[in-house]
Amino acid sequence: xxxxxxxxxxxxxxxxxxxxxxxxxxxxxxxxxxxxxxxxxxxxxxxxxxxxxxxxxxxxxxxxxxxxxxxxxxxxxxxxxxxxxxxxxxxxxxxxxxxxxxxxxxxxxxxxxxxxxxxxxxxxxxxxxxxxxxxxxxxxxxxxxxxxxxxxxxxxxxxxxxxxxxxxxxx
Amino acid sequence: xxxxxxxxxxxxxxxxxxxxxxxxxxxxxxxxxxxxxxxxxxxxxxxxxxxxxxxxxxxxxxxxxxxxxxxxxxxxxxxxxxxxxxxxxxxxxxxxxxxxxxxxxxxxxxxxxxxxxxxxxxxxxxxxxxxxxxxxxxxxxxxxxxxxxxxxxxxxxxxxxxxxxxxxxxxxxxxxxxxxxxxxxxxxxxxxxxxxxxxxxxxxxxxxxxxxxxxxxxxxxxxxxxxxxxxxxxxxxxxxxxxxxxxxxxxxxxxxxxxxxxxxxxxxxxxxxxxxxxxxxxxxxxxxxxxxxxxxxxxxxxxxxxxxxxxxxxxxxxxxxxxxxxxxxxxxxxxxxxxxxxxxxxxxxxxxxxxxx
Numbered sequence: 001x002x003x004x005x006x007x008x009x010x011x012x013x014x015x016x017x018x019x020x021x022x023x024x025x026x027x028x029x030x031x032x033x034x035x036x037x038x039x040x041x042x043x044x045x046x047x048x049x050x051x052x053x054x055x056x057x058x059x060x061x062x063x064x065x066x067x068x069x070x071x072x073x074x075x076x077x078x079x080x081x082x083x084x085x086x087x088x089x090x091x092x093x094x095x096x097x098x099x100x101x102x103x104x105x106x107x108x109x110x111x112x113x114x115x116x117x118x119x120x121x122x123x124x125x126x127x128x129x130x131x132x133x134x135x136x137x138x139x140x141x142x143x144x145x146x147x148x149x150x151x152x153x154x155x156x157x158x159x160x161x162x163x164x165x166x167x168x169x170x171x
Numbered sequence: 172x173x174x175x176x177x178x179x180x181x182x183x184x185x186x187x188x189x190x191x192x193x194x195x196x197x198x199x200x201x202x203x204x205x206x207x208x209x210x211x212x213x214x215x216x217x218x219x220x221x222x223x224x225x226x227x228x229x230x231x232x233x234x235x236x237x238x239x240x241x242x243x244x245x246x247x248x249x250x251x252x253x254x255x256x257x258x259x260x261x262x263x264x265x266x267x268x269x270x271x272x273x274x275x276x277x278x279x280x281x282x283x284x285x286x287x288x289x290x291x292x293x294x295x296x297x298x299x300x301x302x303x304x305x306x307x308x309x310x311x312x313x314x315x316x317x318x319x320x321x322x323x324x325x326x327x328x329x330x331x332x333x334x335x336x337x338x339x340x341x342x343x344x345x346x347x348x349x350x351x352x353x354x355x356x357x358x359x360x361x362x363x364x365x366x367x368x369x370x371x372x373x374x375x376x377x378x379x380x381x382x383x384x385x386x387x388x389x390x391x392x393x394x395x396x397x398x399x400x401x402x403x404x405x406x407x408x409x410x411x412x413x414x415x416x417x418x419x420x421x422x423x424x425x426x427x428x429x430x431x432x433x434x435x436x437x438x439x440x441x442x443x444x445x446x447x448x449x450x451x452x453x454x455x456x457x458x459x460x461x462x463x464x465x466x467x468x469x470x471x472x473x474x475x476x477x478x479x480x481x482x483x484x485x486x487x488x489x490x491x492x493x494x495x496x497x498x499x500x501x502x503x504x505x506x507x508x509x510x511x512x513x514x515x516x517x518x519x520x521x522x523x524x525x526x527x528x
Contacts, residue, residue, distance in 0.1 A: 023214060024214050026198060026201055027201065027209055027212055027214050029201075030201040030202060030204065030209050031206065031209050031210070033202070034204075034205070034206040034209060035206065038206070062490070066198075069198040070198050070201065070202055072198070073198035073199040073201075073202050074202050102432055102434070124432060125395050125430045125431065125432050126395065126432070138214075138392050139392060142210055142211065142212065142214060143209065143210055143212070143214055144210060145210075162206070163206065166206060166207065166210060
């Protein structure tokens with residue numbers, strides 16, 4: 001009986017662990033949304049941005065499901081719109097934020113997107129060194145991010161001091 | 172008996188550990204968190220190398236070649252080790268001389284993350300090994316002996332210690348079960364052709380003892396470079412049914428990997444290993460007379476020593492989530508100080524595939 005109890009305890013702990021399979025993607029998606037809340041786009045106030053925020057993502061990106069779940073779960077009055085795009089390259093996308101995968105990088109011009117005031121975010125390594133705006137990465141057991149401030153020079157997008165302080169690296 | 176004791180040690184520790192894997196996993200809870208709160212979430216927990224998935228299956232192949240003689244740090248040629256009729260027989264030359272030992276291990280492993288800070292795994296090795304020999308015994312001038320079968324099954328428990336920041340510290344406690352045979356036989360020159368005798372220590376498939384597997388490791392993840400170190404030990408317990416105990420084994424390893432991108436991470440590792448010689452003796456391997464050991468690998472003092480290796484590896488992830496990954500490794504010794512007269516280690520190649528789910 002003692003061993004049956006032990007097995008049940010082990011099994012219940014295992015179920016708890018299995019429930020968090022997609023935790024990494026959900027946290028990444030939440031970080032994307034949270035960072036965007038602290039960005040001011042040209043000729044817009046921060047408060048307006050939150051309501052009108054458009055986050056674009058290619059429909060084969062591995063964060064699509066997590067961002068969709070997050071969009072569905074957000075509170076009224078503090079919303080973002082998730083826009084699925086077929087392909088970033090060559091398409092005139094109307095977005096505040098573009099979430100890019102490693103595969104997308106071959107088909108986009110990161111400088112052109114920065115000039116169009118599109119904040120590019122990716123979890124691809126070396127993304128900010130390649131000209132992207134925000135790179136989400138693993139820092140030990142936690143998530144972290146790096147910032148490339150070039151978008152501020154190119155388009156007048158303003159990154160708040162709060163996210164600059166929380167960044168692992170700012171270039 | 173030891174196995175029972177180990178289980179009794181692990182189960183209370185398991186029950187003391189928290190079951191909660193990550194505090195916030197619900198999208199509606201996450202959307203309400205501040206950026207600071209999100210960055211403080213322990214996303215990867217104790218299973219960072221598993222990509223957050225609770226189970227893994229792994230197949231690992233390891234091939235090792237051992238050839239060429241050495242005493243301490245001095246290399247010896249075959250003539251110095253082999254006994255020739257007409258010359259003086261000493262404790263340092265042998266009528267039978269292994270020239271090349273090849274060992275291939277196919278290890279099948281599975282593991283399960285029981286909680287954020289505790290996971291368990293089991294590993295089952297299938298071993299194939301063969302040895303080429305040269306000897307002065309008529310009918311055995313050149314001969315090969317091979318063995319294969321299941322090795323010692325290892326059970327492991329891995330504990331993640333509380334820490335903050337980008338560091339992860341683990342303590343691993345395990346036990347190696349004596350499932351590998353220590354009674355492998357072959358046609359050796361000992362009693363002439365057509366007779367099967369028990370083979371030397373290196374040709375056996377297991378240790379014959381319950382062995383404690385104790386290790387601790389440290390790792391740190393940066394923006395693009397991860398690095399870490401580990402201290403591993405195999406502590407043999409008691410003496411096996413053939414009256415010997417393989418040497419304890421202690422290894423120190425440092426490594427670093429470069430995260431080229433989400434799918435490709437090359438790395439480098441340096442390791443140092445100390446192995447004790449064999450305690451006791453299998454009398455079935457000896458012959459009567461003043462020189463009881465017909466071959467260097469039948470002398471229990473000719474085992475163990477110190478070895479340092481450098482290795483290069485590359486991890487390839489099939490998807491960005493890295494649920495399916497492949498690891499290629501090549502290790503080469505750059506320093507060997509061997510106890511007695513031994514065949515020295517050459518290149519080791521390893522390939523593995525791991526699936527997390």
